[in-house]
Structures are given as structure tokens and as C-alpha cells.
Amino acid sequence: MKDKLTFYIERESSLHRVNPLTKLVMVFAFIILAFFGPGFWLPSLLVVLGIIPLSFLGRVQREYFRTAGRLLLPVVGFLFLMQSVFHPDVGDSRVLLQVWVLNVTVEGVRFAYLTASRIFVMVSAFILFLLTTHPSELMSDLTRRGLSGTFAYVITATLQIIPQMQAKASTIIDAQRSRGLDTDGSFRKRVGALLPLTGPLVFGSLVEVEERAIAIEARAFTSKLEKTSLREIPDTKLDKAARWFFLLLIVLAFGSKLWPS
Amino acid sequence: MAIVNLQDVTYKYPLTEEPAIRNIHLQVEEGEFVAIVGPNGAGKSTLCYTLSGFIPHFFKGELNGTVEIAGVETQKSSLDEWVLNVGLAFQNPFNQISGSKFTVYEEIAFGLENIGVPRGEMKARVEAAMAMTAISDLADRSPYSLSGGQQQRVALTSILVMEPKVLVLDEPTSQMDPIGTREVFQVIKEMSARGMTVILVEHKIEWIAEFADRVIALHNGEILLEGTPGEVLTSPLLPERGFGISRYTSVARTASGQGLWPGDRRLPITLQEAVDGFARDRK
Ligand SMILES: Nc1ncnc2c1ncn2[C@@H]1O[C@H](COP(=O)(O)OP(=O)(O)OP(=O)(O)O)[C@@H](O)[C@H]1O
Numbered sequence: 001m002k003d004k005l006t007f008y009i010e011r012e013s014s015l016h017r018v019n020p021l022t023k024l025v026m027v028f029a030f031i032i033l034a035f036f037g038p039g040f041w042l043p044s045l046l047v048v049l050g051i052i053p054l055s056f057l058g059r060v061q062r063e064y065f066r067t068a069g070r071l072l073l074p075v076v077g078f079l080f081l082m083q084s085v086f087h088p089d090v091g092d093s094r095v096l097l098q099v100w101v102l103n104v105t106v107e108g109v110r111f112a113y114l115t116a117s118r119i120f121v122m123v124s125a126f127i128l129f130l131l132t133t134h135p136s137e138l139m140s141d142l143t144r145r146g147l148s149g150t151f152a153y154v155i156t157a158t159l160q161i162i163p164q165m166q167a168k169a170s171t172i173i174d175a176q177r178s179r180g181l182d183t184d185g186s187f188r189k190r191v192g193a194l195l196p197l198t199g200p201l202v203f204g205s206l207v208e209v210e211e212r213a214i215a216i217e218a219r220a221f222t223s224k225l226e227k228t229s230l231r232e233i234p235d236t237k238l239d240k241a242a243r244w245f246f247l248l249l250i251v252l253a254f255g256s257k258l259w260p261s
Numbered sequence: 262m263a264i265v266n267l268q269d270v271t272y273k274y275p276l277t278e279e280p281a282i283r284n285i286h287l288q289v290e291e292g293e294f295v296a297i298v299g300p301n302g303a304g305k306s307t308l309c310y311t312l313s314g315f316i317p318h319f320f321k322g323e324l325n326g327t328v329e330i331a332g333v334e335t336q337k338s339s340l341d342e343w344v345l346n347v348g349l350a351f352q353n354p355f356n357q358i359s360g361s362k363f364t365v366y367e368e369i370a371f372g373l374e375n376i377g378v379p380r381g382e383m384k385a386r387v388e389a390a391m392a393m394t395a396i397s398d399l400a401d402r403s404p405y406s407l408s409g410g411q412q413q414r415v416a417l418t419s420i421l422v423m424e425p426k427v428l429v430l431d432e433p434t435s436q437m438d439p440i441g442t443r444e445v446f447q448v449i450k451e452m453s454a455r456g457m458t459v460i461l462v463e464h465k466i467e468w469i470a471e472f473a474d475r476v477i478a479l480h481n482g483e484i485l486l487e488g489t490p491g492e493v494l495t496s497p498l499l500p501e502r503g504f505g506i507s508r509y510t511s512v513a514r515t516a517s518g519q520g521l522w523p524g525d526r527r528l529p530i531t532l533q534e535a536v537d538g539f540a541r542d543r544k
């Protein structure tokens with residue numbers, strides 16, 4: 001089974017040492033600037049002058065380019081094509097080319113590019129965040145700031161549902177196989193064979209909830225004592241200043257929307 | 262004074278007529294190793310939950326009598342305080358993983374984070390506990406990527422790191438293969454050797470014979486027999502009441518019926534005892 005559950009890349013870098021909340025605020029600042037900030041080229045500039053240099057700062061540029069290239073570009077590219085082609089031609093823009101009965105207009109292409117670049121900013125800011133922030137660190141930091149421990153638990157536990165399901169499914173498959181169930185062979189046969197797995201997977205989950213609850217209670221999860229954290233989470237003056245700066249950017253971005261010059 | 266003290270304990274699950282355990286009297290001395298055996302539905306898990314405070318704090322229902330550990334009574338304590346004295350581990354290792362941690366190291370630290378242990382001490386305790394249960398090499402692995410035996414050792418370590426006074430184990434090896442079983446027993450043995458009070462529910466009779474100071478046979482929610490492993494595990498009452506017994510005991514009993522095992526010799530429990538016992542007559 002895959003041993004890695006997170007995007008996180010353990011590495012020594014200045015970006016890794018930034019407080020998780022600061023990074024989260026930064027991500028939101030990027031997104032809000034991209035969606036609400038002024039100017040057609042702003043989202044593209046954010047990528048070129050913001051996110052990409054930051055990926056170098058975090059020494060995760062290779063992983064960033066790989067994820068963005070494999071995951072994001074195809075999706076965003078597809079979106080761009082669809083939007084260009086299907087943007088309604090209201091007749092006030094130059095037609096670039098015709099696809100079947102649809103006109104691709106300059107206006108359509110501009111609109112598609114803007115949407116695509118905004119989405120690119122949003123997703124790649126999150127990728128950069130996930131690459132350089134350990135989820136446990138984020139949760140510990142937020143808990144320290146007053147987020148409920150139960151809520152944090154639910155979030156991190158949810159992040160692990162897929163590996164849990166995988167691990168359990170493979171146990172069940174092994175068990176069924178050892179009783180002679182054929183899970184190889186043709187696609188139809190395989191789907192048929194997998195159906196009996198859903199029972200134990202779902203029913204098992206219900207029984208599990210109680211045991212899981214007992215197990216975490218046994219480790220004092222509901223203790224009234226103040227929790228501590230295994231991970232040391234940095235939070236410097238610079239972090240605080242940076243958070244205010246990004247908040248200011250967010251306000252300015254909204255402002256530019258409300259009061260168009 | 263006994264560290265565990267149960268006086269006339271009877272417990273009924275909600276919405277049930279019959280008590281799952283009744284009139285239980287049990288004293289366990291500090292450092293003692295007590296094993297509990299019993300057929301399915303005998304009330305072994307119920308007794309474990311009672312000892313570990315989940316009855317009455319998690320499972321409602323009706324608890325009578327007094328349950329006292331280290332001088333404190335459950336009814337007068339709360340679960341989050343109780344679990345600091347009594348550690349509980351059970352069958353399914355998978356369900357004992359907190360589900361919110363990414364590495365074994367973090368998983369083991371989970372309980373210490375919950376009770377606010379400072380970071381430096383936390384790390385020292387996690388590392389010491391991992392060394393004790395021989396899982397230091399798993400520290401950076403995901404808890405999901407481990408074998409059953411490894412997962413169960415992680416679960417045990419996660420409890421041990423909390424430094425409970427009493428360890429309650431409900432069939433910790435029932436889902437393990439022989440290798441996993443051996444790994445888990447290694448840990449239990451080590452803990453017991455260090456003076457931990459252990460209460461273990463177990464079906465694998467031969468292991469009990471090797472480790473336990475005392476065995477309690479539970480039947481229909483009541484204590485049927487109590488004594489040394491040699492006395493209890495070879496009692497003719499056990500097979501009559503549907504207990505699983507060691508195959509060596511049952512072979513020797515049959516042999517004894519045919520005069521091949523002297524009637525005055527204690528029946529064997531382990532393979533070694535059987536071999537020794539039968540070999541003696543060959544001379
Ligand atoms: N949550 C529950 N609600 C109601 N009745 C229960 C509950 N859990 C167990 N029981 C009943 O209590 C009795 C004792 O069950 P318990 O699980 O303690 O037995 P056990 O000795 O651990 O059995 P096993 O060997 O199957 O683990 C059984 O009759 C069982 O049906």
C-alpha cells in the first residue's frame with residue numbers, strides 16, 4: 001500500500017518555516033486577488049511573480065511543476081477550450097473562428113482565459129500550501145488559536161478516509177479471495193466480484209465508529225487538560241505582520257470591486 | 262492493598278433483561294498478571310469495559326457494586342481521569358488507530374498531546390515507549406501501512422506511553438497470525454516484567470499458562486473458577502461448560518481415561534508439558 005498520505009514534502013526552507021495560518025491567509029489573499037482584483041492580467045501575474053517564485057523559495061518547485069502540469073494544466077486547458085467555444089456570441093465582438101455552428105469570439109477567448117487563469121491561481125496556491133504545510137501542523141496551530149479539538153480531529157480524520165478505505169478494502173478482498181472469490185478476470189466479472197465487498201465495508205464502518213470512539217477516549221481525547229502539540233509551530237513577528245499585509249490585500253481586492261475607479 | 266478491587270459487581274446493558282456480568286468479586290495485586298478465559302458471550306469484554314471505566318461512563322445501563330482502582334471509585338471519577346490509571350487495548354488493531362495521525366510517531370504522541378505533556382518530555386516518552394515495544398524502526402511509517410502485529414504493537418505502545426497503572430487487554434491477539442501473536446506477547450511479557458499490573462482476556466491457552474499468575478474462568482457473567490493456570494486450565498469443568506481448552510490437555514485427558522496418563526499427575530497445558538509428561542512413562 002502507498003505509504004504516503006499527504007502532499008507534504010518534508011524539506012528545510014523558509015516557506016516551510018512560515019506559520020501555517022500565515023500561509024493559509026496568503027493562499028486566500030491570492031485567490032481573492034485573482035477573482036476580485038483589478039486587471040485582466042492580474043491572475044497571470046500572480047502565478048508568474050507570486051506562486052512560481054514562492055515554489056522556488058519553498059524548494060518544492062519540481063513537485064509543484066509536476067503536480068500543476070499533470071493535474072491542473074489539463075483541466076484548466078480543457079476548461080479554457082470549452083469556455084472559448086461555448087461563450088455566447090452576442091455579436092459585438094470579432095469572430096476568430098467557427099467551430100461547427102459556434103463562433104469563437106475575441107470576447108469569448110478573453111473570458112475563458114480569465115476564468116482559467118483564476119482557477120489556476122486558486123488550485124496552484126493550494127498545491128503550494130499543501131506541499132509546504134504538514135496537515136497536523138495546521139490543525140495544531142488552529143487548535144492552539146481556539147479551534148475545537150473535535151473539529152480538528154474530524155478534519156484530519158477525513159483526510160485519511162481514503163487510505164483507510166483502501167487498507168480495509170484490501171483486507172476484505174484478501175479475506176474473500178481466500179474463500180475463493182475471483183476478483184481478477186474481465187471487467188464485468190471484477191465489478192460483480194467487488195459488490196459483495198460493499199457490505200462489510202459499510203456495515204463494518206458502523207461497528208468501527210464505536211470502537212474508534214472507545215480507542216480515542218482511552219487515550220484521553222476528551223481530557224479537560226490543555227492540549228500540547230508534538231510539532232513545534234513557528235509564529236514570529238514577521239508572521240503576524242505578513243498576515244496583516246495579506247488581510248490588507250484582501251480588503252483592497254474587495255474594495256477595488258466595490259468602487260470601480 | 263489490592264490495586265484493583267471489585268466488590269459484588271453486576272452490570273446490565275441498556276435495554277437488556279439479563280446482566281452481562283454478575284456478582285463479580287475480584288482483587289488484583291500490584292504487578293500481578295491475571296488472565297481471564299471464557300466462552301463467547303461470557304462477559305469478558307464487559308468486564309474489561311468495567312475495569313477501564315467505559316462502563317458506566319460510555320456504555321450506560323445499570324452498574325451495581327463498587328469498582329475501585331488505585332483507591333478511586335469509577336462512579337465518583339470521570340472517564341478522562343480514569344483512563345490515566347487504566348489503559349485498554351482490544352482486538353482489532355485497525356480500529357485502535359486514532360485515524361488522525363500520519364505517522365506512527367505522531368500516533369503514539371496523540372494521547373500525550375491530549376493530556377498536555379510538554380513537547381520535550383513528550384518526545385522522550387514516545388521514544389522510550391517505542392524502544393520498549395521494539396517499534397522504533399516504524400516511527401515514520403503510516404499507521405495504515407503496517408501488518409496486524411505491528412499495528413497492534415503500535416496500539417499497545419500508544420496506551421503504554423500514557424503510563425497507566427493497570428493494563429487491560431481484551432483478546433489483543435485474536436486477529437493475529439502466529440508471528441503477530443508472538444510479537445504482541447513479547448510486549449506484554451516485557452510490561453509485566455517491568456511491574457505493570459496486567460489483566461488479559463485471551464483464548465490462546467498455552468500463552469496464558471506461560472505468563473499468568475492467576476486465571477479466572479468466566480461463565481455466563483459469573484466467575485466459575487479462579488486459581489493458578491495449572492489448576493484452572495486443566496479443570497474438567499471447562500470443556501463441560503464450553504470453554505476452549507488446550508489440545509494437549511484434552512489429549513492427555515483421553516490418554517488418562519485409557520490409563521496412559523497417571524490419574525494423579527496434573528494434566529499438561531503446553532506442548533512441552535505434554536512431551537515431558539508422556540516421555541516420563543516411556544522410561
Ligand atoms: N452493547 C451491548 N448491548 C447489549 N448487550 C450487550 C452489549 N455488548 C455485549 N452484550 C451482551 O452481553 C453479554 C456478554 O458479552 P461480552 O461481549 O462481554 O462477551 P465476551 O465474553 O467478550 O464474548 P466474546 O468471546 O464473543 O468476545 C452477551 O450476552 C452480549 O450479547
Ligand SMILES: [Mg+2]
Pocket residue numbers: 305306307431
Ligand atoms: Mg469480547
